[in-house]
Amino acid sequence: MPPRPGDRPRLPRPQGKLSTAVLSALSSPSTPTPLSPFPHSPLPSLRTPGPDPLLAPTGAEIQQADPYGADLQLALYVLYELHYQGFDGVDDDREWDPALLAVRRALEEVFLRALRADVPSVGAAEALDGLLVEPVADDGTSVSHHLLRAGRLWQLREYAALRSLYHLKEADPHAWVIPRLRGRAKAGMVAVEFDEFGAGRAEDIHAQLFADLMADLGLETAYGHYLDLAPAEALATVTLMSLFGLHRSLRGALVGHFATVEVTSSPAARRLADAMRRTGAGPAAERFYDEHVEADAVHEQVVRREVVDGLLTDEPGLEPDVAFGIAATVHLEDRLAAHLLDAWRHDRTALRTPLAVTGER
Amino acid sequence: MLVEGPVEVVCDDGSVAVSDRFVVALCTCRRSHCYPWCDTSHRRRARPTPAPEEDAP
Numbered sequence A: 001m002p003p004r005p006g007d008r009p010r011l012p013r014p015q016g017k018l019s020t021a022v023l024s025a026l027s028s029p030s031t032p033t034p035l036s037p038f039p040h041s042p043l044p045s046l047r048t049p050g051p052d053p054l055l056a057p058t059g060a061e062i063q064q065a066d067p068y069g070a071d072l073q074l075a076l077y078v079l080y081e082l083h084y085q086g087f088d089g090v091d092d093d094r095e096w097d098p099a100l101l102a103v104r105r106a107l108e109e110v111f112l113r114a115l116r117a118d119v120p121s122v123g124a125a126e127a128l129d130g131l132l133v134e135p136v137a138d139d140g141t142s143v144s145h146h147l148l149r150a151g152r153l154w155q156l157r158e159y160a161a162l163r164s165l166y167h168l169k170e171a172d173p174h175a176w177v178i179p180r181l182r183g184r185a186k187a188g189m190v191a192v193e194f195d196e197f198g199a200g201r202a203e204d205i206h207a208q209l210f211a212d213l214m215a216d217l218g219l220e221t222a223y224g225h226y227l228d229l230a231p232a233e234a235l236a237t238v239t240l241m242s243l244f245g246l247h248r249s250l251r252g253a254l255v256g257h258f259a260t261v262e263v264t265s266s267p268a269a270r271r272l273a274d275a276m277r278r279t280g281a282g283p284a285a286e287r288f289y290d291e292h293v294e295a296d297a298v299h300e301q302v303v304r305r306e307v308v309d310g311l312l313t314d315e316p317g318l319e320p321d322v323a324f325g326i327a328a329t330v331h332l333e334d335r336l337a338a339h340l341l342d343a344w345r346h347d348r349t350a351l352r353t354p355l356a357v358t359g360e361r
Numbered sequence B: 001m002l003v004e005g006p007v008e009v010v011c012d013d014g015s016v017a018v019s020d021r022f023v024v025a026l027c028t029c030r031r032s033h034c035y036p037w038c039d040t041s042h043r044r045r046a047r048p049t050p051a052p053e054e055d056a057p
């Protein structure tokens, strides 16, 4: 059934050749999915009606794309979004369009290859231990330290707008791993997810708490609203979760990623809650981060003891994957932090275009 | 220290803190800013590796 207009996010604006091809395929009516095996071409073609039948990217074009660039990241982001809430005017069934899946596969290979080449290989236990040590002071590379110490309200608004890509679907990408786990890992994962999803209370779903924060900051709370404004570095932190969540073969990496998020969250949330208080952002803005100080102090222990340890006891061969998930998450978060701090130190917007001003406080 | 929730904790001053989380982390180091709950203030701290930056302390 086609979605009701206005129900779903609108398709974003393309950022280059790859995202143009994906977006124009999605905005054209779906062609009936062939049931026969693929033709011999390396990628089933993204057929688009109209004058330019060659819009589909070739395998070579995808291979040459910047793995962290806005074009590839947006193309991947949009394809993943078909598995979450979809888009206005795009048939729900396109989620399983083989031509789109083939393009997604090629994009993922480029992204994964770059990540594997760029992240250090450290053991999972050692990597987690490293994350459990707090710096005594701001080392100049931490966004939460910056926002606590010197963050202006417009920077907090930009931060919330770009983090909304994840927080408005908080914990969703991680739910995909549940059927791939067993025993302690599964029970621990579900327990933490239960908390993320409001422990039975819709008003306490963490994504809802974040929407409330956004309202305090005078931001649009609609799902996907800020996709056009997000820089490539922000897109990559979210495509990573979808990549890990959607592939059973990457379940170890998903668990490593989730552990990284939970272990690093609590101290950062304390600084962000204090930054919200200092700037007078509002009670819901404070509450989102206050809740994460307390919740993630619990979640990180459950994730390390039950989920990571449970998974590695069950499947010891996944240790390098868990370690990869940790390192890839840190790598992409570091890239995002460098981008944000560089922009803000120069008093520039960190978004693709600045937010509408609603009165600086 | 993890205990199964929900819990009610009676603090030294007689006040009662309530949490209905599935598991609750109680602070045993006394450093938490949201005592009696743990807020990870117990973590080991280390000097950051100096960053090439003027506003680093």
Ligand code: FES
Binding pocket: B001, B026, B027, B028, B029, B030, B031, B032, B037, B038, B039, B040, B041, B042, B043
């Ligand atoms: S035990 Fe005191 S803050 Fe964690």
Ligand SMILES: [Fe+2]
Binding pocket: A170, A196, A206, A292
């Ligand atoms: Fe959360």
Ligand SMILES: [Fe+2]
Binding pocket: A196, A262, A265, A295, A296, A299
């Ligand atoms: Fe959490």
